[in-house]
Amino acid sequence: MRAARLIKMVLLLQSRPTMTAAELARELEVSERTVTRDAQALSEAGVPVYAERGRAGGYRLIGGYRTRLTGLARGEAEALFLSGVPGALREMGLEDAASAARLKVSAALLPSLRDASRTAAQRFHLDAPNWFREPRTPESLPAVADAVWDDRRITARYRRGRDEVTRELEPYGLVLKAGVWYLCARATGTTKAAGIADGGLEDPGSGSGSGSGSGSGTSYRGYRVYRIDRFAAVAAGEERFARDDGFDLPAFWADRAEEFARSLLRSEVVVRLTARGLRALPHAVDAPAARAALEHAPAPDPDGWVTVTLPVESEEVAHGQLRGLGPEVEVLAPGTLRERFARDARRLAELYGTP
Numbered sequence: 001m002r003a004a005r006l007i008k009m010v011l012l013l014q015s016r017p018t019m020t021a022a023e024l025a026r027e028l029e030v031s032e033r034t035v036t037r038d039a040q041a042l043s044e045a046g047v048p049v050y051a052e053r054g055r056a057g058g059y060r061l062i063g064g065y066r067t068r069l070t071g072l073a074r075g076e077a078e079a080l081f082l083s084g085v086p087g088a089l090r091e092m093g094l095e096d097a098a099s100a101a102r103l104k105v106s107a108a109l110l111p112s113l114r115d116a117s118r119t120a121a122q123r124f125h126l127d128a129p130n131w132f133r134e135p136r137t138p139e140s141l142p143a144v145a146d147a148v149w150d151d152r153r154i155t156a157r158y159r160r161g162r163d164e165v166t167r168e169l170e171p172y173g174l175v176l177k178a179g180v181w182y183l184c185a186r187a188t189g190t191t192k193a194a195g196i197a198d199g200g201l202e203d204p205g206s207g208s209g210s211g212s213g214s215g216s217g218t219s220y221r222g223y224r225v226y227r228i229d230r231f232a233a234v235a236a237g238e239e240r241f242a243r244d245d246g247f248d249l250p251a252f253w254a255d256r257a258e259e260f261a262r263s264l265l266r267s268e269v270v271v272r273l274t275a276r277g278l279r280a281l282p283h284a285v286d287a288p289a290a291r292a293a294l295e296h297a298p299a300p301d302p303d304g305w306v307t308v309t310l311p312v313e314s315e316e317v318a319h320g321q322l323r324g325l326g327p328e329v330e331v332l333a334p335g336t337l338r339e340r341f342a343r344d345a346r347r348l349a350e351l352y353g354t355p
Contacts, residue, residue: 002038005030009038010047013061020058035059138229144183147171147236151243153188157232164232170241172223173249177257181228184252186244220252261288265311269318270333272307275300277328285310285321307332315340 005028012027013019021032028035039059042049050062140156147154148171157164169185176182265288273281278297282290293308300306312318315337322329323344331338 006038006042009035010042010061013049013059014065018052018058018060024059136229138181138231140231140234141181141228143234143236144171144228144231145174147234148174148183150236151240152236153239153241154234154236156226156234158226159230159232167226169226172243172247173252174228175225175249175253183226183228184223184249184256185226186223220247220255223247223252225253225256258288261286264313265289265292267312267314267318269310269312269315269322269331269337270307271310271322272301272305272330272332273325274328275304275306277325278306280325280328281310284324285312285318305330 009024009028012024019027021035024035025032028038030038039049039051048062048065049059051057051059144154146152152171154169154171156167156169158167168188169183170188171183171185173184174181175184265286278294281293284290289311293310297306297308310318312321315334318337319340322331323341331341
C-alpha cells in the first residue's frame with residue numbers, strides 16, 4: 001500500500017511544478033504528516049524531492065527528475081478508457097486504477113499539455129442517473145465487474161418475482177442505463193433456452209431473454225441481459241472462458257433494447273392528431289411507438305387532422321401518455337379508451353365551466 005502511494009506521489013510531483021502538503025494529502029487521501037514522512041522516504045531513496053517552506057512553498061522535484069514508472073498496466077489502460085464516467089468507475093471499484101492511469105499519462109506528457117485532463121474535465125461531464133432518483137450501487141457490482149474484466153465464469157442467484165433461480169454465466173459486458181446497471185452474459189449449463197420472459201433486459205416487473213439479434217445482423221442466441229440489483233448472490237470461479245470475438249457489446253445492447261421496447265407494445269389504439277399533436281407525439285409516447293405510427297401516417301384530412309394507428313403497451317398506459325396531448329388528440333378506438341377520455345373531458349368541463 002505504501003509503495004503504491006509513494007509512486008503516486010512521485011507521479012503527482014512530476015506532472016505539476018509544485019504541490020503543497022495539503023494538496024498532496026488530499027490527492028493521496030492521507031494526513032499532511034504522512035506526506036512529510038513519505039517525502040523524507042523518497043529523498044532517502046534517491047528521489048530528489050525538495051521541500052520549500054513558507055506560504056508559497058510546497059514540494060517539487062528538482063534537477064529535471066523523471067521517473068520511468070509511466071508504463072500502463074492492463075487494468076489501468078482499460079480503466080483509462082472509462083475515465084469520462086467517474087461515477088461508474090467508482091461503483092465498479094476501478095477508481096484507483098483510473099487515477100493511476102491518468103497520472104501516468106499526465107507524467108508522460110509535455111509540461112505544456114499536463115493540464116489537459118483538468119481542462120477537459122471542466123468542459124465535459126457525464127451524469128448517467130435519472131433525475132429525481134437516488135442512485136444505488138448494487139452490492140454485487142464490484143464482484144461482477146471483476147469477473148467481466150478477467151473473463152471468469154460466475155454462478156449467480158437471480159431474483160425473478162418471488163422466486164430465485166441459479167444461473168451459470170459467462171459475463172461479457174456491463175451497461176449503465178439511466179442509473180441502472182445491467183450485465184450482458186452468455187448463459188451456460190443451468191439456464192433454460194427461453195424467450196423474452198426468462199431473465200434479461202427488464203422493466204421493473206419482468207425479464208428479458210434471448211433472440212436472434214436481427215437488428216444488427218448478428219446472432220446473439222444464448223446471450224441475455226440481467227439487472228445486477230436483482231442478483232441475490234454472485235460467486236466468481238477461477239475458470240476463465242474464451243470470449244466470442246464476434247460479440248459486439250454496443251450492437252448487442254442496441255438490439256436488445258429495441259427488441260425489449262417492441263415487446264412491450266402489445267396493443268393498438270387509433271387516434272387522430274392535429275399538426276401540433278403530431279409534433280408532440282414523440283415526446284408523449286415511447287419512441288418505437290411514435291416511429292411506427294408516424295411512418296405510416298396518411299395525409300391530413302381537410303380539417304388538418306391526421307389519423308394513425310399507435311402501438312401501445314396497454315390501454316391504461318395509453319391513457320396516461322395521450323392525456324398529456326390534451327385537445328391535440330382524439331381517441332377513435334377502442335371505445336373503452338375513448339370513453340375514458342370522454343369522462344376526463346366532462347370532469348374538466350365541470351372544473352373549468354362557467355359558474
